Amino acid sequence: LVLLVVALAIAASAQKTPVWPLRFQQEFVESYKTTTYHDVGKMWYDAERNMSKLARTNGKYDAFCSSITNATTPC
Secondary structure (H helix, E strand, O other): OHHHHHHHHHHHHOOOOOOOOOEEEEEEEEEOOOOOOEEEEEEEEEOOOOEEEEEEOOOOOOOOOOOOOOOOOOO
């Protein structure tokens, strides 16, 4: 049993850590627990330039974008 545990520990430590691509973009659909509203957006990531961007079609229910109360606006 001890040998099995040691073998599994060695195998687990030998696995490579996942690596993101240097640059990518991804569209997404987002839902919120407090409402039935769904929003769509897109994320851009660029490791070489140390930049990322997150855009939503409507930021009304987002914690960062909702500073303008009851406003329906892109964020």
